[in-house]
Amino acid sequence: MTLSFTNADWSAILPVEIVAAAGLAVLLADLFSGRKQWRYVSIVIGLLGVVAAGIVAGRQFGHNYDAFFGGFMAGGFATVFEEIVLIGTAGSLLLYGTIGPAGRVAGTTAIMLWSACGAMLMAGAANLIAIFLGLELLSLGLYALCASVDRKTARESALKYLILSSTATAFLLFGAALLFGATGSVMLDDFINPSLATSPIFWMGAGMFLIGLVFKLSLVPFHTWTPDVFEGAPLPVTAFMSVVTKTGALAVFARFTYDALPPGVAAKLLLPVWIVAAISMIVGNVGMLAQVDLKRLLAYSGIAQVGYIVVALAGGTPLGLRYAIYYLTAYALMNLGAFAVAASISGPDEDGSQLSSYRGLGRRRPWLAAAMTIFLLALSGLPPTAGFLGKILILAVTVANGYIWLAAALIAGTAISLYAYAKVIRAMYAPEEGQHEHDLRPFVPLAWASAALCAAAVVAMTFYPLTPSNVLPLVR
Amino acid sequence: MPLVLVSILLPIVAGALLVLLPRGDRVLSRAIGTVVAAITFGTVLAAGTSEWSARWLSRPFESAFHFGATPISYWIALLLALCTACAVAACRVERTRDFVALLLALEGTMLGLFLARDLLVFALFWDLMLVPVFFALVGWGEHPATAWRYFIYNFAGGLTLLLATAAFGIIYGSTDVIGSGGAPLAGGWAPWIYAGFAFAFLVKTPVWPLHTWMPPTYSGLPSPMVSVVSGVQSKAGLYGFLVIGTALLPAYVHQYATPLMVLAGISLIYGAVVALTQNDAKRIVAYSSLSHLGLIIIAIASANPLALDGALVYIVAHGLFSAALFLLLGYVEEREGTRGLPRLGGLAWMNPRLGGALCIAALAALGLPGLAGFAGELLILIGVYQAGYVWPVVVALVAIVLASAYMLRLYQDIMNGPQREDLPIRADLTWLEGLAVAPLLAALLLVGVFPKPLLVNAAITSAQSGTLR
Numbered sequence: 016m017t018l019s020f021t022n023a024d025w026s027a028i029l030p031v032e033i034v035a036a037a038g039l040a041v042l043l044a045d046l047f048s049g050r051k052q053w054r055y056v057s058i059v060i061g062l063l064g065v066v067a068a069g070i071v072a073g074r075q076f077g078h079n080y081d082a083f084f085g086g087f088m089a090g091g092f093a094t095v096f097e098e099i100v101l102i103g104t105a106g107s108l109l110l111y112g113t114i115g116p117a118g119r120v121a122g123t124t125a126i127m128l129w130s131a132c133g134a135m136l137m138a139g140a141a142n143l144i145a146i147f148l149g150l151e152l153l154s155l156g157l158y159a160l161c162a163s164v165d166r167k168t169a170r171e172s173a174l175k176y177l178i179l180s181s182t183a184t185a186f187l188l189f190g191a192a193l194l195f196g197a198t199g200s201v202m203l204d205d206f207i208n209p210s211l212a213t214s215p216i217f218w219m220g221a222g223m224f225l226i227g228l229v230f231k232l233s234l235v236p237f238h239t240w241t242p243d244v245f246e247g248a249p250l251p252v253t254a255f256m257s258v259v260t261k262t263g264a265l266a267v268f269a270r271f272t273y274d275a276l277p278p279g280v281a282a283k284l285l286l287p288v289w290i291v292a293a294i295s296m297i298v299g300n301v302g303m304l305a306q307v308d309l310k311r312l313l314a315y316s317g318i319a320q321v322g323y324i325v326v327a328l329a330g331g332t333p334l335g336l337r338y339a340i341y342y343l344t345a346y347a348l349m350n351l352g353a354f355a356v357a358a359s360i361s362g363p364d365e366d367g368s369q370l371s372s373y374r375g376l377g378r379r380r381p382w383l384a385a386a387m388t389i390f391l392l393a394l395s396g397l398p399p400t401a402g403f404l405g406k407i408l409i410l411a412v413t414v415a416n417g418y419i420w421l422a423a424a425l426i427a428g429t430a431i432s433l434y435a436y437a438k439v440i441r442a443m444y445a446p447e448e449g450q451h452e453h454d455l456r457p458f459v460p461l462a463w464a465s466a467a468l469c470a471a472a473v474v475a476m477t478f479y480p481l482t483p484s485n486v487l488p489l490v491r
Numbered sequence: 492m493p494l495v496l497v498s499i500l501l502p503i504v505a506g507a508l509l510v511l512l513p514r515g516d517r518v519l520s521r522a523i524g525t526v527v528a529a530i531t532f533g534t535v536l537a538a539g540t541s542e543w544s545a546r547w548l549s550r551p552f553e554s555a556f557h558f559g560a561t562p563i564s565y566w567i568a569l570l571l572a573l574c575t576a577c578a579v580a581a582c583r584v585e586r587t588r589d590f591v592a593l594l595l596a597l598e599g600t601m602l603g604l605f606l607a608r609d610l611l612v613f614a615l616f617w618d619l620m621l622v623p624v625f626f627a628l629v630g631w632g633e634h635p636a637t638a639w640r641y642f643i644y645n646f647a648g649g650l651t652l653l654l655a656t657a658a659f660g661i662i663y664g665s666t667d668v669i670g671s672g673g674a675p676l677a678g679g680w681a682p683w684i685y686a687g688f689a690f691a692f693l694v695k696t697p698v699w700p701l702h703t704w705m706p707p708t709y710s711g712l713p714s715p716m717v718s719v720v721s722g723v724q725s726k727a728g729l730y731g732f733l734v735i736g737t738a739l740l741p742a743y744v745h746q747y748a749t750p751l752m753v754l755a756g757i758s759l760i761y762g763a764v765v766a767l768t769q770n771d772a773k774r775i776v777a778y779s780s781l782s783h784l785g786l787i788i789i790a791i792a793s794a795n796p797l798a799l800d801g802a803l804v805y806i807v808a809h810g811l812f813s814a815a816l817f818l819l820l821g822y823v824e825e826r827e828g829t830r831g832l833p834r835l836g837g838l839a840w841m842n843p844r845l846g847g848a849l850c851i852a853a854l855a856a857l858g859l860p861g862l863a864g865f866a867g868e869l870l871i872l873i874g875v876y877q878a879g880y881v882w883p884v885v886v887a888l889v890a891i892v893l894a895s896a897y898m899l900r901l902y903q904d905i906m907n908g909p910q911r912e913d914l915p916i917r918a919d920l921t922w923l924e925g926l927a928v929a930p931l932l933a934a935l936l937l938v939g940v941f942p943k944p945l946l947v948n949a950a951i952t953s954a955q956s957g958t959l960r
Contacts, residue, residue, distance in 0.1 A: 398615040411657040
C-alpha cells in the first residue's frame, strides 16, 4: 500500500507547520544577530508565528474532517486545544524578555516552538501513532529546555524529567502495542467495537495507556516528579510545562475516554482515573501548604487543578467536555499570569520564585500585586474570576452526572488550597516588619503586558463564559 | 444606567479610583469616600425596588445578573449604605486611602449580595465580600492568624453555599429565584441543599459552635470596618435564611426548626455569659452580637409571620446599634490607647458627648423601650410564643436580662467612676466625629418609635417581590 497525502492533509496541520517554520525563522534570524544577541527579535518572531498559527487554526473551527487517513482530526476539538497550546506558548515566550542569558534565547525559543508543535499534534491526533509522535516531539524538546540554564537544579530537573517521562512513555507505548494487538488497528475509532469489552488484552492495553497519560497529567500517584522538575527548570519552561504539556495530555485523554472505548467499558475502566483525580485534588492542595517556592507551589497547585479538569470529564457528557475546556483555558491564563508576575520581579537568577520576594509587593508594585491577587483568587476559585465560574460549572456538571463524591472532593480540596494561596496574598499586603527586602527589577514590559492581559482575560471570562459548543466529534 | 446597578458599581469603582490619590493622603480620601457613600445611600433610596437583569448562563442552568431590592433587602441595603457612610466619615486609621478604598469595596460587594435576585450571583458576592475584610485583617489586623481564621471559616461556608447553589440550579433549572415566588423545593436532594445553605449562613451569622472566628475578627479589625462587618455583613446569613431558607425551602426550615433553635439558644446564653466576663470592650460587643443574632435565628426558625417581621426590625436595629457601639469604642480607644475595661474609667467627666452617645447605643442594645432594639425583640418574642415555642422565649428572656448586665457594665466601666489619673485627658467628640455617629443614633430612635415601614410582611414578601408599602 502506498500512502499519498493530499493538500487537504497538509492544510489540516497548517497551524503546526506555521509554528515549526517560526522556530526555523528564529534560528535563521539569530544567525544575523552576531554578538548583539537580539533577545527581542527571537521573541517577536516566535510570537508572530504563534499568532499566525492561532488565526489559521481559528479558521478551521467548525470544519471537522480527518486528515492523514484518520490520523489527525482537524476542526472543532483540535482547534480549541491548539488555541490553548498557542496561548500557553505565547505566554511562556513573553517571559523570555527577562529570564535566561540573552545568547540562548534564540535556541530555547525555537525548541519551545517545536515542542508546542508536538502538543498541537496531540490536540488533533486520532490514532496511536500520531499520539505517540506528538507526545515525543513535545517531550524531547522539554528535556533540552529544562537544562537550558547553567544551574545544578536545572540539570537535575532535566535528568529527572528524562528518566521519569521515558518510563511513562514506555507504559504508554506498551499500552498502545497491546491495544494494537487486541484490535489489529491503531485507529482510535476502531476501539469502539463492542466485542473488545471482554478482551483482557484490550483492558490491559487501555490501562497502561491511561497510566502513561496520567503521568503526563501528573496526577497522584504519578505526580512526584512535578515539583522537582518545575523548581529546577527555567521560569518560562516551567510555565510552558504547566500549561502546554497538560493541555496536550488532556486532549488525548478526552479523545480516548470520550470516543475510543467500547460501549459499557468506560464506567469501569475509568473509575480508577476518577479516584486518582479525587486524590490529586486533596494531595495537590495539601502539598501546596508547606511550599516556600512559587514554582513548587504552582506545581502542586497544577496537580490539583488538573484534577478539577479531569473531574469535569467524568460521566462523558458533551457539557462536561465544554466546561473542562473552559476551566483549562482559565487555568492556562491564571498560571501564565502568575508566572509572568514571578518573571517581572525576578533577576536572571530567578529569585522571584521565592515566596519571600513577595513581601511588601503590595506597596512597592501595587499593580503587579493586584494582578497577582487576581491570579491567586482565580486559582483558589474566588470571584470575580474565571476560576470561580469554572468551579461552579464543573460542580454543576459533576453533580448532574451523579458523581457527588467527586464534587465533595473538589470542595474539600478547594477549602484546603485557600490557605496556600492566601499565604502569598498576605505576604504581599502585610505591613512590613523590617525584614530584608528583595531587590525589584524596574519595569519589564513583556512580562507586565502578559500579566495585564491574563488578568483582564481571567476577569472577563467570568462575565462572558465562552464554552465552545461544537467540539464533537472527536474521531472519524 | 439603572440606579440599582449604579449603587453596586459606584462604591467599587470609586474605591478603585482612590488609588490615584497620593499614598499618604488622609483628608481627601476620607472626604471623597464619605461623599461617595452618601451618594450610594441616595441611589439605594431612589432605586427602590426597581430591577435590572442580564443573561449570564443558559446551561447547565439559567442564571442572570439580576439585581433589585425586595422589600426585605431594601431596608438592609439602606442600613448598609448608612453604616458605610458613617464608618467612612469616622475613619481615622493609618494608610487612610487604602482603608477607605477597602470600605467602599466592601460596601459595593455587599450591596451586590443583598440586591442580587439570582442565587449564583448571591454566591458570587458572598465570596467576594470576604476579600476586602481579609485584606483589612492582613493590613490593619492585630494578629495574623485572625485573617486566616476569618477567611477559612467563611470561605468554607462559601463553598457549601456554592455546592448547594449548583445542586439547586441543576434540580430547579434556574437560579434566578430570589424573591420571585418560585415554587418551593422538596424531596430528593432538597434536605442536602438546605444543609449546604444553612451551614454557610450559620458560619456567617455566626452561631455557636461555628463562632470561633468572630471574636478575634471583631476585636482585631479597626473600628470603622468592624462596624460594617458586625453591623451588616453578619446579617448576610440571616438574610439568606429569610429569602432562601424560608422562601425556597420552607419544609426544611420547619422540619429542622428545633435543632436550629437549640443552637441559637446556646448562642444566646453562651454569648451573653462570655460577654459578662470579657475585659476587652470590643470583645464584649462581639459576644453580645453572638447572643443577639441567636434571637433572630430563633425568630426565623419559628416561621411565624410576626416573628419574621420582628426579625427584619431587629436585623436593622442590631445593625444600627452594633455599628454605633463599635464606632464609639473606636473613639474611646483612639483617645485612651486602650480598650481594656480595668484600665478605663471616668471618661464621661471630660467627654460628656461621647458618654451620652455610648449611653444611647448601649441602651438600644439592652432593649430599652423607645429604641429600635426593643421593637424587634418584642415582636420576635410574641411571634415565637404564638408559634408555640415556649422554651426559646424563656431562654431569650434570660439572655435579655443578661444583656442589661453586660451592657451597663460596659458603659459604667468606661464612662463612670473616678477619672483615671494615668490616662491622657483628651477633648470631647469633635463635631465631625459626632456627625459620623449621629445618623446611626437618630435612626435607632426613629425605628424605635416608628418601626411600621419595616413591617413588610416578611413571611410573604420573602418569596415575592412587591412594592414597598
